Amino acid sequence: MWQYEKKLQYPVRVNGSNPALAKFLITQYGGPDGELAAALRYLNQRYTMPTPALQALLTDIGTEEFAHLEIMATLVYKLTKDATPTQMKQAGLGAHYADHDKALFYCDGNGNPWTASYIQAKGDPITDLTEDMAAEQKARSTYNWLMDLSDDPGVLDSLRFLREREVVHFQRFGEALDKVQFDFAQKQVF
Amino acid sequence: METISAKQKEDLKTVQELDFFVQDLIEYLDTHPDDSEALNQYKTAVQKANASRKEYEATYGPLFIYDFEEAKDWSWGKTPWPWDM
Numbered sequence: 001m002w003q004y005e006k007k008l009q010y011p012v013r014v015n016g017s018n019p020a021l022a023k024f025l026i027t028q029y030g031g032p033d034g035e036l037a038a039a040l041r042y043l044n045q046r047y048t049m050p051t052p053a054l055q056a057l058l059t060d061i062g063t064e065e066f067a068h069l070e071i072m073a074t075l076v077y078k079l080t081k082d083a084t085p086t087q088m089k090q091a092g093l094g095a096h097y098a099d100h101d102k103a104l105f106y107c108d109g110n111g112n113p114w115t116a117s118y119i120q121a122k123g124d125p126i127t128d129l130t131e132d133m134a135a136e137q138k139a140r141s142t143y144n145w146l147m148d149l150s151d152d153p154g155v156l157d158s159l160r161f162l163r164e165r166e167v168v169h170f171q172r173f174g175e176a177l178d179k180v181q182f183d184f185a186q187k188q189v190f
Numbered sequence: 191m192e193t194i195s196a197k198q199k200e201d202l203k204t205v206q207e208l209d210f211f212v213q214d215l216i217e218y219l220d221t222h223p224d225d226s227e228a229l230n231q232y233k234t235a236v237q238k239a240n241a242s243r244k245e246y247e248a249t250y251g252p253l254f255i256y257d258f259e260e261a262k263d264w265s266w267g268k269t270p271w272p273w274d275m
Contacts, residue, residue: 006253008272009210011203057220064213074273168214175221 009067013154019091022079029072030106030114033138039065041119129177140166208239
């Protein structure tokens with residue numbers, strides 16, 4: 001089960017309306033390396049992880065990704081909520097406005113809807129943990145490129161936090177992979 | 191939409207910082223279950239985070255729906271949501 005806490009994991013401050021920046025940020029909400037994909041990838045893979053410790057790690061990181069999803073949603077929401085339809089159009093969000101008004105939607109920066117083909121589950125812990133490490137690095141790179149595109153110091157602050165969490169999760173998945181490979185070598189499990 | 195005072199933001203940030211430390215320790219302990227020093231840090235961090243959350247909630251209303259047993263009215267849907275703060 002899950003329970004909600006009525007707060008963000010990390011504060012979000014934005015320096016006024018900026019739908020052009022929101023158009024780029026949306027990819028970390030519903031794009032290929034975004035937070036929805038991260039949460040759903042780990043929480044789906046955990047069932048077939050071979051040990052309770054690995055299932056714990058996937059559960060706890062997967063849960064944190066939902067907190068990151070909420071940070072991305074808050075960024076996009078705050079940057080678009082006061083934009084007029086004309087400003088949305090000028091920011092390249094005219095098509096988004098036509099389909100969704102200013103509702104959020106799980107899509108990448110070009111409006112392509114989220115798809116389960118962004119994630120994988122092979123049932124092999126070495127394969128899945130390797131995918132998870134790659135996913136964290138892809139998300140870290142995306143946050144780097146988003147920071148290059150951002151001139152709002154509040155947005156940069158949130159993106160810097162999220163980028164750092166990708167680095168930490170990459171480290172945790174790497175430690176888990178080392179343990180799996182050690183256990184395979186010892187033939188203690190599986 | 192509703193906004194909150196600078197003081198409330200600061201108080202909320204204290205809760206966020208303490209909770210974040212707990213979150214980071216949880217994931218560390220998942221891959222280092224035999225690190226007794228980290229386990230002790232976790233125990234202290236959880237106590238501090240819980241105390242800080244209760245203190246914030248006493249002033250500003252609930253963050254967690256199970257912390258609402260002393261409630262005089264149902265403010266869950268009255269206090270601002272995170273994206274409107």
